[in-house]
Amino acid sequence: MKPITMCGQVGTDAQSDIDHTLALMREMQAVVVPSPILRVYAPRPTVAFGRRESLMPSFAAAQEAARDHGFAPVIRLAGGRAVAYDESCLVIDLLTPSDRHIANELVFDVVSESMRRVLVDLGVDARVGAVRREYCAGPHSVNARGEVKLVGIAQRVTRGARLVTASVALGPAMRLRSVVDAVYAAMSLDWDPQTFGTLAGEGVQASPEELAQGVITGLALTHTEWAEPFV
Numbered sequence: 001m002k003p004i005t006m007c008g009q010v011g012t013d014a015q016s017d018i019d020h021t022l023a024l025m026r027e028m029q030a031v032v033v034p035s036p037i038l039r040v041y042a043p044r045p046t047v048a049f050g051r052r053e054s055l056m057p058s059f060a061a062a063q064e065a066a067r068d069h070g071f072a073p074v075i076r077l078a079g080g081r082a083v084a085y086d087e088s089c090l091v092i093d094l095l096t097p098s099d100r101h102i103a104n105e106l107v108f109d110v111v112s113e114s115m116r117r118v119l120v121d122l123g124v125d126a127r128v129g130a131v132r133r134e135y136c137a138g139p140h141s142v143n144a145r146g147e148v149k150l151v152g153i154a155q156r157v158t159r160g161a162r163l164v165t166a167s168v169a170l171g172p173a174m175r176l177r178s179v180v181d182a183v184y185a186a187m188s189l190d191w192d193p194q195t196f197g198t199l200a201g202e203g204v205q206a207s208p209e210e211l212a213q214g215v216i217t218g219l220a221l222t223h224t225e226w227a228e229p230f231v
Contacts, residue, residue, distance in 0.1 A: 014046040014072035021093050021163065022077060028095055029160035038219055039093040040212045043167075045086040047183055048076035062186040069179035078154035078165050081136040081189065084179045088171030088198075090208060092215050098162040104155055111164050111219070112140040115151050118218040119144075122204045122211075126150065133192035135180050148197025169198040170208060 021039060028034045047066035053059060054075055062082070063073040071084060085091060094111065112128045119126035125145045130137050134149040142151035153166045169176055177193045184191050199206060206214070 014044045014074050017041070017043050017046070017091070018048070018074050018077060021095075021165070024093075024095055025077075025158065025161040025163055028097065029158065034097050034161075036097075037093075037095040038216060039091075039095070040215055041091055042087050042208050043085050043089060043091050045071040045084075047071045047073050047082055047084045047179060049073060049082045050080050051075060053082055053187060056187060058187045062183045065182040065186045066179060069175075069182060071179050076154070076165075077163055078156040080138065080152070080154040082180070082183050082187070083136045083152055083167060084176050084183070085167045085169065086176065089167055089169045089176075090211055090215065092166045092168075092219070094164045094219060096162050096164075098157050098160060102162075104157065107155060107162065107164055108140040108153060111166065112142055112151075112153055114218050115142045115153070115166060115168075115215070118211075118214045119150060119199075121214065121218075122199070122206055124150070124199070124202050124204060131195045133190060134195040135184065135191045144197050144202050147195070148201065149195050150197045150199065150202070168211070169196075169200075170204075170206065170211060171198060171200050173198045173201055 066073045116126045116128050130141050131143045131149050136152050140153050141149050143149050151166050151168045156163045173196050177196045181193050
């Protein structure tokens with residue numbers, strides 16, 4: 001059983017945050033017996049688009065909408081629709097070896113349940129599952145009360161490395177709701193802005209440092225419990 005290596009380095013801008021995680025994936029691919037890596041950081045204001053969105057005719061307008069709100073557009077490493085985050089959020093990147101061909105669904109189950117436990121420990125009525133008309137909808141989202149999305153989870157698998165990435169907003173929702181609304185409108189994507197939830201909106205006053213420690217502890221515990229499928 002291999003320990004998880006913690007990595008909290010933050011980039012100088014939105015693209016360098018993406019590039020740093022990509023560099024970690026490439027390092028993992030190059031190591032004969034790699035150990036899991038957990039990176040938890042507060043990002044720059046970013047709208048991370050999916051690759052299929054970058055092929056849409058409306059992509060240029062969506063990028064401009066992001067910039068108009070002070071968010072840098074980037075192409076995300078994992079799948080899914082566009083998601084917005086800034087310094088009031090945490091991004092969690094868990095990198096593990098992919099050479100055992102573990103089912104993606106199992107990995108999603110592990111990480112979403114781990115995030116749910118972390119939020120329950122903070123006093124949130126946290127549940128796994130999509131909220132109707134949420135942004136970047138997915139069955140492994142973590143929501144509050146079945147009404148607002150709190151955590152989005154996505155995944156990318158390459159030869160030798162697997163990335164599971166999640167984001168959670170801690171502060172006020174208005175700025176993030178506004179940029180997602182503008183970006184989704186530019187791409188004619190349907191969603192309900194009221195489904196964008198934050199921990200502050202659920203009455204949680206945890207600092208980024210406190211939440212980061214909870215995430216690190218929770219994911220490390222879950223990884224230990226599920227070690228055999230991953231290592």
